[in-house]
Amino acid sequence: MRSPIRIVFEQRSETPKRLSILVPLLSVVAALVVGALFLLATGYSPIETYSNMLSDGFTSSRGITDTLGLSTVLICTGISAAFAFQMNLYNIGGEGQLYLGMIGGAWAGLALGDRLPTFVMIPVVLLVGSLAGALWVLLPAFVRSRLGTSEIVTTLLLTYIAASLVKHFVYSPGSFFVTKNSAFPQGRLVPDSAALKGIGDTSLYPTFFLVILIAVVLFWVVKKTEYGYRIQVIADSPRAAHYAGINANRTTLSVMLISGALSGLGGAVLIVGPFGRLDPGIILLGYGYAGIVIAALARNNFSAIIISGILFAGLRSGGDKLQISTSTPIHIGVMLQGAILLFALGGEAFRRYHIHAVRTERATQ
């Protein structure tokens, strides 16, 4: 009698170089194939759909600027998530910290008014937004470092409170953030001195380069500094860190705060950039949650996050435009974005494990 086949996951001690490149590539191809089946089944041409998605997201000139513009905030939330994740701190409340960044940034812009020049205003708005994001993670960070309370629950729940705060500040008549005598609740625009112009009238703002720079600096901090080394040691073994005399509590606190500040920066980037005002519409966009996926795709590597952030932005931007450039319904675009991400994350298994089928020897009695 033939013995049954069993699938074995064998952890790789080392990932072959070619797999690191091959697996993500094949994942995307697999997702496109599955997406094509869906498109064919619903009566749409996969080739037309894909070529449009590609041109709307990555190859047309406006496609590229839209993609890079959107990637600015996504890279912020991506590095925010990764900075905490690398130390096994699961700050999944980047979404709420981003809202706080918007509130803080808008507050700074409106409170200072037109008194200061742009080169002072922009850094101040970005800084206040970052601080607000850090403030929002202070409580979860504190209870995590002192009492060991799960930051997953606290950061997530605080996101709902942050969403209510945004709504409160915009929908309460007479709020500091809204236009007086308006027939409709809308945030006031920050003064011109706190508003950047898109490069060449596109949706790409100069903040993109700042965010890239920050990602690069973080890459360096983690790989080359003593602080980065401490983070690695704690992540690998908190006990070893303890014996090595590393104060894990203090590092936990600071890593969480920096993570919150980076998401807050993402919110402030929206204030000096495309939004220009506190807008509850941000709640529908999920940029903070996207950061979690982007960090996961890049395996918390800060240089890879630049790529995965841009990739994600392009998929989203191209997918969103699908229903204009083709007759594809919006749901197909969303489905394709989801499929590509799912496959890319699922492909991780092949990178990390050697997967093979074996025949199990059955004991004969």
Next chain:
Amino acid sequence: MKKMWKLAALATTASLLVAACGSSSSSSDTTAAPAAAATDVKVAVVYLGVPDDKGWTYQHEQGILDLEKNLGITVKRVENVADNADSEKTFEQLASEGYNLIYATSFGYGAPMANVAAKHPDVCFQWATGAKFLLTKDGGGAFTDFAALPANLGTYFGAAEEARYLSGMAAGKATKNNKLGYVAAFPIPEVLRGINAFTLGAQSVNPKATVQVAWTKTWFDPTIEKQAAESLLDAGADVLGQHQDTTAAGVAAEAKGAKWVGYNSDVKEAAPAAWLTAPTWNWGPYYTKTTKTVADGTCPADEYYGSMADGLVTLASFGDSVDADTQTAINAKAEEIKAGTFAPFTGPITDQDGKEILKAGEKAEIGQLLSMSFFVKGVIGSAKG
């Protein structure tokens, strides 16, 4: 590390290159031939939700279907577009794909749409529920004044308060304990006007009627709308009105054996026993007329405010529980409104605190209506939300 820098440099170069291309292409756009010839009007409509929401978007979809039938054209629908700064990309994309008449059916599209309109003077933009004032510096917008606004942007909306008054009459007749409830979105003039008109209508047939308001701070959220409706029903209301996009309040009223005045669409089937009537919209004639005007070479840049007289605002069919006498009274009032002999906001009107707002026989001016910020006597709740 080296790889990292190469990458950053590559990204930087690419984006700068692209920025240069982007600016040159947008300048060529502006030199394109202005105005559409009668034959080549290419129409798109941008929706906040989906056309089958049985509410606000559904009602616009009926108008767009009318337009397609009347002019024999096909309209591009763009659905599920969040009405925030991000929507600018959608408008930009539509304009660059050659759509030269773009309707957008939510308030939040205004600022992004105006930005794109300024860059594409050859494309006509129409903003539902819009108010140009809010695009100006004084109104919290980006344009210095009215004169600086793009000339290819118009707005369209209407006096729903007329039909709300009539629906209030049905509610005032239907209540057994004189307690009406109202599920309301935001404390803004449009909504306050509707609540007041509903209350005045109810009081015109039932002077003891009061209206308790529950704020949801959302236009579209079936769960929150249902919770607010249930809180009003628990507080004793036996008839509900609403200023929301879904039928959730109707479903809640149906379950409790209460009555319901809907909004936006004639959707008796959502809550057949509870249904009284609803203020609704008939967008078809507006879409047809405006599209024709644009096809003939003019982009209407005015702020159109329709009414029952011109047919934009209507009252839905009556529910089975609305008796013949009430129907006759409401229909008679509707005729007076259409003829201009009656306006819902006619004095004497006092606010919640008993302060006189309008003297007997005095009619509210349009400015008073558009900036309304108080509740009339008989409304329970805060006009500040």
